[in-house]
Amino acid sequence: MTAPLLVAHDLSRAFTSGRRRVAALDGVSLSIAPGETLGLVGGSGCGKSTLARVLTRLVPPESGSIAFMGDDWLALSGGRLRAARRHLQMVFQDPLAAFNPRATVGGVIADALRIHAVVPREKRRAEVGQLIERVGLPSGLEERSIRDISGGQRQRVAIARAIAVQPRLIVLDEAASALDVSVRGRILELLVDVQRETGVAYLFISHDLAVIRAVSHRIAVMAAGRIVEEGPAAAVIAAPASDTLRELIGAVPALKGNPQA
Amino acid sequence: MTMLASLTDLTVAYHRASPPSLSGVSLDIASGEILAIIGESGSGKSTLVRALAGLLPERARLSGAIGWPGLDGAPRAGRDIGYVFQDPGSSLNPVLTVGEQVGEGARRHLGLSRAAAEAEAARLLSRVHLPEPERLAHAYPHQLSGGQRQRVAIAGAIAARPRLLVADEVTSALDVVVQAAIVDLLVELVRADGMTLVFVTHDLALASGIADRLAVMAGGRLVELGPTAEVVAAPKAAETAALIAAHIDLATPPLVGGAP
Structure with a gap:
């Protein structure tokens, strides 16, 4: 067993809503190995997006620790944080909200290459072209506005943009949930191909257990700010131990009338 | 079976220059049935039900006919047709x-x-x-x-x-557990009251669980219409077959193996 890429220990974070304090994360621990996909599944409000934001340091936890690539991830600051951030990227559900609306396709990818000095300036243009081709986009899309596609x-x-900087881990928060089913299938295949090629690890977050199962090596189930169950994907779904997972399994719509089902 | 509504050669265009969002759709809706309208983004499914409910913007140009043999006259929005939208955060005051x-x-x-x-x-x-x-x-x-x-x-x-309840992508913003509960609720209500339900969704599996008939939309056209079990078991249109092929459930072979 190789050393884990990321180890989170006992993370907690609460938010105040009116006069109530809601524990979004309540003692969450998890680890992700290099090159693996950990699927994180749970219903709305279970804390999975808060966990994504804590792991990417968009939101500070109130307690707990995170080790990433052997470093104390929460203690990093300044230049060392910036250098380490390159290795932990994020893809959000709504890419329109995740980009500068005035950006061009080529521009957002080139920015990532420039900020993290991935390739020398003179090779940047060619690298953008290769990345566009790698993710299956037609060439010549560089100049298009991000709103026009x-x-x-x-x-x-x-x-x-996320793979441009050759990260070790990408957090995908409902990254396939807003897509049409035919598009969704191709995006999932792309993610799996990229992982095979580069050895990048994924934390794949979704409320959709069927999608999680399709791409994950291990699955963690979250409810009310806690991880209630975790294990290898096939084993966890074959023998669910928590009510949450049983409920999620029961809610997956099956195709009625399909002779293959 | 009595007919509630009958669409004949319905065509809707939003802009003069662009191709119509809906072209030549003919469709009968039976009283008391659950009819699912499925299709991907931009297939025309929302335009179809908005035209049915009289909710198209004024600039939209509509041709063809919508008849209501099951009603005494023209339907009154809110009275004869109830409409549930995708995002209750913006449809509620x-x-x-x-x-x-x-x-x-x-x-x-x-x-x-x-x-x-x-x-x-x-x-x-x-x-x-x-x-x-x-x-x-x-x-x-x-x-x-x-x-x-x-x-x-x-x-x-x-x-x-x-008489008619239109549910337009009402579960797409909800997680799967809540989604299943909302779908169960809709079925319970329409069966108890004898309402007709037109259920619009991009999720074929969700539709197949509740609908009597499926109408498959693609590129503004109605490409397939039939009893749910028949359409799913033996799709005639390529677009329907593609939707079935893209379906992922717990029986789908995973894309990754046991360990990296």
Whole structure:
């Protein structure tokens, strides 16, 4: 067993809503190995997006620790934080909200290459072209505005931006949930291909257990700010131990009338 | 079986220059049936049901005919047709209490007094299985979860006891567990009241679980129509076959193996 890429220990974070304090994360621990996909599944409000934001340091936890690539991830600051951030990227559900609306396709990818000095300036243009091709976008899309392309294409640009900096881990928060089913299938295949090629690890967050199962090596189930169950994907779904997972399994719509089902 | 509505060669264009969003759709809707309209983004499914419910913007140009053999005359929006939208956060009025807006349909269309409408609102909220309906009637939409808000929107849509309920992507913003509960609720309500349900979704599997018939839309056209089991078992249109192929459930072979 190789050393884990990321280890989170006992993370907690509460938010105040009116006069109530709501524990979004309540003692969450997890680990992700290099090159693996950990699927995180749970209903709305279970804390999975808060966990994504804490792991990416968009929201500070109130307690707990995170080790990423052997460093104390929460203690990093300044230049060292910036250098380490390169290795932990994020893809959001709504790529339109995740990009500068005035940006061009080529621009957002080139920015990532420039900020993290991935390739020398003179090679940047060629690298952008290769990334666009890698994620299955037609060449010549570089000059297009991020608003002028379809939702599926935009999510491909978000993936290209994330893989541009050759990260070790990408957090995908409902990254396939807003897409049409045919587009969704191709995006999932792209993610799996990229992982095989580069050895990047994913934390794949979704409320959709069927999608999680399709792409994950291990699955963690979250409810009310806690991880209630975790294990290898096939084993967890074959023998659910928590009510939450049983409920999620029961809610997956099956195709009625399909002779293959 | 009696017919509620009949669409003949319905074509809708939003802009003069661009191709029509809906081209030549002919479709009969039977009284009391659950008809699912499925298709991907931009396939024309929302345009179809908006045309049916008379909710197209004024600039839209419509040709063809919509007949209502099952009604005494032209349908009245809200009275004969209840409509539930995708996002209850924007379809509900943020400054009215839940009870006021659920009761409004009953006051306006059934002529109930304010007090009677208030009691009716509480009854409707309990019909959509919201807890403590009397107390909840005084809450505002922002105080509820997404699933609860969608239940409120459904209660409002059925307040005037419409013949036809249109549910336009009502579950796409909800997580799968809440989604299943909302779908169960819709089926329960339309079966109990003998309503006709037109259920619009991009999720073929969800539709296949409840619909009597499936109508598959692609590129503004109706590409397939038939009983649910037949369409799923033996799709005739390539677009239907593609939707079936893209379906992922717990029996789909995973894309990754056991360990990296």
